[in-house]
Amino acid sequence: MIELNNLPNEVENDSNHSKDRDATSEIYKKLANIVGEERVSESNLDRLLYSHDLAPLPKEISLAFKTVPDIVVKPRDATDVSRIMEYAVKNNVPVTPRGGATWAFGGVVPAFGGIVLDMGSMQEILEINKENLFVTVEPGVNWKKLYDTLLNKDLLIGAYPSSAPGASVGGWVNTGGVGVGSYKYGGINQLIRSLEVVLSDGTIITTGCKNVLNNSSGYNLTDLFIGSEGTLGIITKVILKVFPAPEEIRPTSFVFLDLEEAGKAIHALTRTNITPYHIAFLDGAHFDLLRELGKNAPKVGAMVNIIFGGDSKIIDIQEKATEKIMAKYGAKKATKEFADHEWAERFFESRARRLGPGLLVGESFCPVSQIVEMSKRSQDVLKKLKMKGAVVGIIADPNTVLFMTYAISNEHKLIKSMASMALVKKLTDEAFKVGGRPGGFGLLFSGNLKKIHGKGVFVMDDIKSTLDPHYIMNPGKLIESTTRFGIPIPGFAMAVGMNILAIMKRMMPADKTVMKNHETK
Amino acid sequence: MKQSRKKDGENPKQKEPKPNLVRNKPPHLDDIYACLQCGYCASVCPVYRETGWESLTPRGKVYLLKHLIAKDSFFDKILGKKAADFLTGRGRISLEEAMTKIYTCTLCGRCETICHVDIDFHKYWEEIRKWMVENGIKPPQNTIDMYNNIANEEYKNPFMEPVPKRDEWYRDDYRLPEKADILYFIGCMTSYHEYQILLNTLKIFTSAGLNFTTLGTDEMCCGAINTMSGQWDNFKTIAENNVRQIEKRGATRVVTGCPACYRALKKYREFVECNFKLLHTTELVAELIEEGKLKFTKEFKEKNLPIVYHDPCELGRISDYEGKGIFEAPRYILKNIPGIDNILEFSNNRMDSVCCGGGGGLRAVNYDLTMEITLRKIDEAIELGAKTIVSACPNCKAQMSDGVKAKKEKMINSEEKFKMKVMDVLDVVAKSL
Ligand SMILES: Cc1cc2nc3c(=O)[nH]c(=O)nc-3n(C[C@H](O)[C@H](O)[C@H](O)COP(=O)(O)OP(=O)(O)OC[C@H]3O[C@@H](n4cnc5c(N)ncnc54)[C@H](O)[C@@H]3O)c2cc1C
Ligand code: SF4
Ligand code: SF4
Numbered sequence: 001m002i003e004l005n006n007l008p009n010e011v012e013n014d015s016n017h018s019k020d021r022d023a024t025s026e027i028y029k030k031l032a033n034i035v036g037e038e039r040v041s042e043s044n045l046d047r048l049l050y051s052h053d054l055a056p057l058p059k060e061i062s063l064a065f066k067t068v069p070d071i072v073v074k075p076r077d078a079t080d081v082s083r084i085m086e087y088a089v090k091n092n093v094p095v096t097p098r099g100g101a102t103w104a105f106g107g108v109v110p111a112f113g114g115i116v117l118d119m120g121s122m123q124e125i126l127e128i129n130k131e132n133l134f135v136t137v138e139p140g141v142n143w144k145k146l147y148d149t150l151l152n153k154d155l156l157i158g159a160y161p162s163s164a165p166g167a168s169v170g171g172w173v174n175t176g177g178v179g180v181g182s183y184k185y186g187g188i189n190q191l192i193r194s195l196e197v198v199l200s201d202g203t204i205i206t207t208g209c210k211n212v213l214n215n216s217s218g219y220n221l222t223d224l225f226i227g228s229e230g231t232l233g234i235i236t237k238v239i240l241k242v243f244p245a246p247e248e249i250r251p252t253s254f255v256f257l258d259l260e261e262a263g264k265a266i267h268a269l270t271r272t273n274i275t276p277y278h279i280a281f282l283d284g285a286h287f288d289l290l291r292e293l294g295k296n297a298p299k300v301g302a303m304v305n306i307i308f309g310g311d312s313k314i315i316d317i318q319e320k321a322t323e324k325i326m327a328k329y330g331a332k333k334a335t336k337e338f339a340d341h342e343w344a345e346r347f348f349e350s351r352a353r354r355l356g357p358g359l360l361v362g363e364s365f366c367p368v369s370q371i372v373e374m375s376k377r378s379q380d381v382l383k384k385l386k387m388k389g390a391v392v393g394i395i396a397d398p399n400t401v402l403f404m405t406y407a408i409s410n411e412h413k414l415i416k417s418m419a420s421m422a423l424v425k426k427l428t429d430e431a432f433k434v435g436g437r438p439g440g441f442g443l444l445f446s447g448n449l450k451k452i453h454g455k456g457v458f459v460m461d462d463i464k465s466t467l468d469p470h471y472i473m474n475p476g477k478l479i480e481s482t483t484r485f486g487i488p489i490p491g492f493a494m495a496v497g498m499n500i501l502a503i504m505k506r507m508m509p510a511d512k513t514v515m516k517n518h519e520t521k
Numbered sequence: 522m523k524q525s526r527k528k529d530g531e532n533p534k535q536k537e538p539k540p541n542l543v544r545n546k547p548p549h550l551d552d553i554y555a556c557l558q559c560g561y562c563a564s565v566c567p568v569y570r571e572t573g574w575e576s577l578t579p580r581g582k583v584y585l586l587k588h589l590i591a592k593d594s595f596f597d598k599i600l601g602k603k604a605a606d607f608l609t610g611r612g613r614i615s616l617e618e619a620m621t622k623i624y625t626c627t628l629c630g631r632c633e634t635i636c637h638v639d640i641d642f643h644k645y646w647e648e649i650r651k652w653m654v655e656n657g658i659k660p661p662q663n664t665i666d667m668y669n670n671i672a673n674e675e676y677k678n679p680f681m682e683p684v685p686k687r688d689e690w691y692r693d694d695y696r697l698p699e700k701a702d703i704l705y706f707i708g709c710m711t712s713y714h715e716y717q718i719l720l721n722t723l724k725i726f727t728s729a730g731l732n733f734t735t736l737g738t739d740e741m742c743c744g745a746i747n748t749m750s751g752q753w754d755n756f757k758t759i760a761e762n763n764v765r766q767i768e769k770r771g772a773t774r775v776v777t778g779c780p781a782c783y784r785a786l787k788k789y790r791e792f793v794e795c796n797f798k799l800l801h802t803t804e805l806v807a808e809l810i811e812e813g814k815l816k817f818t819k820e821f822k823e824k825n826l827p828i829v830y831h832d833p834c835e836l837g838r839i840s841d842y843e844g845k846g847i848f849e850a851p852r853y854i855l856k857n858i859p860g861i862d863n864i865l866e867f868s869n870n871r872m873d874s875v876c877c878g879g880g881g882g883l884r885a886v887n888y889d890l891t892m893e894i895t896l897r898k899i900d901e902a903i904e905l906g907a908k909t910i911v912s913a914c915p916n917c918k919a920q921m922s923d924g925v926k927a928k929k930e931k932m933i934n935s936e937e938k939f940k941m942k943v944m945d946v947l948d949v950v951a952k953s954l
Contacts, residue, residue: 043614043615043618044611044612044613044614044615045576045585045614045619045622046575046576047609047610047611047612048584048585048588048614049575049576049581049584049585050575051611052558052584053558054557054558054559058594058596059594059595059596059597059605059609060594060596062596062608062609062610063608066609066610067609067610068608068609068610068611070610074573074574100560100563101558101575102558102559102560103559112608112692118573118575120563120573120575121573123573124933140674142564144564146563152868163559165559165560165561165635166559166560166561166563166564346636347561347637350557350559350637350638351637351638351639353555353557353637353638354551354638354639355554357551357554357555359557410553412554424878494954515910
C-alpha cells in the first residue's frame with residue numbers, strides 16, 4: 001500500500017477522480033446535466049491530458065496562456081453542443097474544440113482555460129449515399145477509418161491528411177488542409193458539400209446543400225468555416241462529396257541524384273496534363289535518418305513518389321509519359337515493391353522523432369515554380385541552425401507545393417528546444433521571400449495573418465466579432481494573440497523573440513542525435 | 522488467503538512503500554520520449570472506441586507516464602510547486618487514478634501495429650504494470666485477490682475453486698497414463714469454466730490415438746494473471762512447479778488450448794530450463810488432420826452456418842510479435858471439417874484482429890467495458906451474416922458467450938431475433954468425429 005504522507009510532490013492518492021478539484025463545481029453540475037456525468041471530467045489527470053497537442057510546450061508557457069482547461073466535455077450531438085454553448089456564452093467561459101489533436105499549432109490548446117469540447121466523442125459515419133455521391137459524418141470520424149470504410153463500398157474520399165490515422169474530419173476542415181489526393185481532387189475546401197455548425201450562442205446552422213454544388217450567388221458560408229481553426233463555430237456534421245473508387249491505385253517511385261533535379265522534374269510534370277492522384281517528394285536526408293533509426297532505407301539523393309489512380313489503361317499511358325519526364329532529369333524508377341512500401345509509409349513521416357527525441361515541422365506553401373529555390377533555402381536554414389532534418393513535401397495543386405520540412409530537436413534540453421522553434425520562423429520567412437505563405441496560425445503565429453491578408457484582417461475581425469461577440473470560441477487563436485493577463489503580443493514582438501531564438505540556436509553546438517538501446521523490428 | 526500470502530514473505534509491495542516514480546524510471550524510457558502524440562494508436566484501440574477518453578488511449582497513457590516521471594521544471598523550482606500548479610492550473614495527479622487508467626486495457630497489442638515510432642506495446646504495457654507494482658502502486662483489488670488465490674495451496678487457481686475439482690470432469694472417464702510423450706496443459710479457465718473444451722480436447726486426442734497425459738490436480742495456474750497484472754514476484758515459483766510436474770511425466774511436447782497459458786509457458790524459459798516443445802492445440806490438431814489421424818464422420822450442422830473465425834490476440838498478433846503467430850492452423854482445421862466450405866472473416870483479422878474484450882485482465886477491472894467491446898464484435902458477426910463465432914481460446918469463448926447472452930437480454934423486448942453460437946475450434950472438431 002502507498003503511504004500517503006510519503007508521496008513525492010508530483011503525486012497524491014485520492015480515490016474519487018472527479019472530485020480532486022472541486023467536487024461540486026457549478027460548471028461540472030451544469031455540464032453533467034446536459035451530457036451526463038460519464039461525459040464530463042474535471043479530474044486533474046484528464047485536464048492535463050487535454051492541455052496539449054503534438055508540440056511539447058514547456059510549462060513556462062503558462063506565464064502567457066492558461067493551457068490547462070477547467071473541464072473536459074464529450075458532447076453526443078449538435079443539441080448537446082448547442083446547450084453547452086448557451087451555457088458558455090451566458091457565463092463567459094472560453095470553449096476550445098478538439099479533434100484528434102494532431103495539428104501542431106496549439107489550436108486545441110486552451111489559451112484561457114475554460115471548456116475543452118472533445119469532438120472525438122462524435123465519431124459515427126451517419127450516411128453513405130451512393131446515389132448522390134456524398135457521405136455525412138460526425139466531426140470526430142477518423143480520416144483513415146472513413147477512407148477504408150468507403151473504399152470497401154467502392155467509393156473514394158478525394159483527399160485526406162497524411163495524418164489520417166490520427167486526424168479527425170472536423171479538425172482537417174478547421175485547418176483547411178491539403179493532403180494525399182489533393183493534386184487530383186483538391187483540398188478539403190473543394191470536397192465539402194455542407195457543414196452543420198453550432199454558433200457561439202448555440203444556434204445550429206447548415207451551410208450548404210448536400211446533393212449539389214454550392215456555387216451560385218449568396219455568401220459562401222461553408223468556406224467561412226473552413227480553416228477557421230475553431231474560432232467561429234463548432235462543426236457538428238460534415239457532408240463530403242465522394243467519388244467512384246478507381247479501378248486501381250498505382251504507386252510509383254523515382255530516385256534522383258539530388259533534390260534540385262527532383263524539383264525540376266516535378267515542375268515539368270505539373271506543366272503537363274498528366275493528373276496523378278498524389279505527388280510527394282523527400283530529400284535523401286530523410287532516408288539517412290531512417291537508416292540511423294535502424295530501418296532498411298535506401299541511400300538516395302532525393303525521392304519522388306507519384307501515385308496514379310483511375311482506370312488501369314489510362315494509368316498505363318500516364319505512367320509512361322511520367323517516366324519520360326522523370327528520366328529527363330536523371331531519375332531511376334524504383335521497383336514496384338519499393339513504391340508500394342513508400343505508399344504504405346505515407347502516414348509515417350515523423351519516425352525520426354525518436355532520434356531527438358523531438359521533432360519540429362515547418363509548414364509552408366510555395367509556388368511550384370520556386371520548388372528548387374525553396375528546397376535550397378530550407379536546406380540552408382537547417383544547416384545554419386545546425387539542425388538535422390529533411391526537406392519533404394507534397395504537391396497540392398499544379399502551382400502549389402506544401403513543404404513540410406522537419407528537424408530533429410531535443411525535448412530534454414529546454415533552452416535548446418526553445419531555440420529550435422526558431423526553425424519554424426525562419427522557414428516562414430523564406431516562404432514569404434519566394435512568394436509563398438506559411439500554413440496555420442493557431443496559438444503562436446497569428447502575427448503572420450496580417451502579413452498575408454493585409455487589411456483583410458480587419459474584415460476577418462469583423463466576422464469574428466459578429467459571429468462570436470463574446471470571444472469565447474477558441475479565443476486567443478488565429479486572429480488574436482492576447483495572453484492570459486490581457487497583454488496582447490503584437491506580431492513583431494513575436495518575430496523579434498523568434499529571431500533572438502534563431503541567433504541563440506546558431507551559437508549553440510550542432511545537434512547530435514543519440515540512439516539509446518532501441519531495437520527496431 | 523491473505524495469510525498464505527504473508528507466509529510467502531515476498532511481497533515487494535510492502536517492502537517499498539514510497540513510490541518515487543521520478544527516480545525509479547520505468548522500462549522503455551526511450552519509447553515514452555519517442556512518442557509523437559500522433560494518436561494513430563487511438564484509432565485501433567478497442568478501449569478508446571468504447572470510452573472516448575484521451576486518458577484511455579495509448580497516447581494519453583504514454584503522456585501520463587511522461588508526466589509522472591518528469592522532474593520538476595525550471596518553473597517549479599523558482600516558484601515552488603504549489604505556486605506553479607496554481608499558475609498553470611495543473612493539479613496533483615492521483616496515483617490510483619493513474620493506475621486505473623493503465624489497467625484499463627485489454628493488452629491486445631493492437632496499438633503496436635500502427636505506432637508511428639515502433640513502440641513494442643505487447644511488452645510495454647505488461648512491463649509498465651510490473652514497474653508500477655514494484656514501485657508500490659497497488660494493482661486493482663480483484664487482481665490482488667486472484668494473485669492470492671493462485672498462491673493458496675487449496676486453490677492454485679485464480680477463481681477460488683478447490684483443487685480436487687480440477688480433474689473432476691474427466692478423472693473417471695479417462696484413465697490417463699503416469700507418463701506420456703505429450704502433456705496436455707489444460708489451464709484454469711478451461712478446467713473450471715470452459716470444461717466443454719477440455720472434454721472435447723480429450724475426445725479428439727483419444728480418437729487420434731495420441732499417447733498423452735495431463736498434470737491432473739498437480740497442475741497449477743500458469744501465472745498469466747500474475748504477469749498481466751504486474752505481480753511477478755512468485756512467477757518463478759509457479760514456473761518451477763509446473764515445469765517440475767511436466768518433467769516428472771517425461772513429456773517432450775506440451776500442448777495447451779489456452780493462448781494465455783501458451784504465452785505464460787513460453788515465458789517460463791526465462792526462469793527455468795525447459796526441455797519440451799510448446800504447442801497450441803490447434804497446431805497439434807492441424808498436424809493430426811494432415812497425417813490423416815482424425816476421421817470426420819459428421820457434417821457441421823447446417824443451421825449453424827456460416828461461421829466466422831476470430832483470431833485471439835494472444836494466439837495471433839502477440840504470439841507473432843513474440844516469434845510466431847498462429848493464424849493458419851485454426852483456419853486449416855476448420856476448412857477440413859465436412860460441411861464447412863466457407864469461413865467468414867471479420868473486417869479486421871489476423872494481425873489486425875480486434876480483441877474480444879476479455880483480455881489483459883480487464884474483466885477484473887471493468888467488466889461492463891469488456892462487454893461493450895464484445896457487443897461491437899458480435900454486432901459485426903451478425904452483420905456479416907454469421908451464425909457461429911469460432912475462436913481458439915477459452916477466454917474468448919467465455920467472453921463472447923457472455924456477450925451473446927447480454928445481447929439476447931437487451932433484445933428481449935424487441936421484434937428482432939438473432940441466433941449466434943460461440944464455439945472453440947476444438948468444439949467444432951469434436952462434434953464432427
Ligand atoms: C504525421 C502528420 C502528418 C500530417 N499531415 C498533414 C497533411 O498532409 N495535411 C494537413 O493539412 N495537415 C497535416 N497534418 C496536420 C494535422 O494532422 C491536420 O491538420 C489534421 O487535419 C488535424 O486534425 P485533428 O483532428 O487532429 O485536429 P485538431 O488538432 O484536433 O484541431 C485542429 C483545429 O481545428 C479545431 N477543431 C477541431 N475539431 C473541430 C470541430 N469539430 N469544430 C470546430 N473546430 C474544430 C481545433 O480547435 C483546432 O484549432 C499532419 C500532422 C501529423 C502529425
Ligand atoms: S493493448 Fe489494446 S486495449 Fe491496450 S492500449 Fe493497446 S490497443 Fe488499447
Ligand atoms: S501511435 Fe505511437 S507515436 Fe503515435 S501517439 Fe500512439 S504511441 Fe505515440
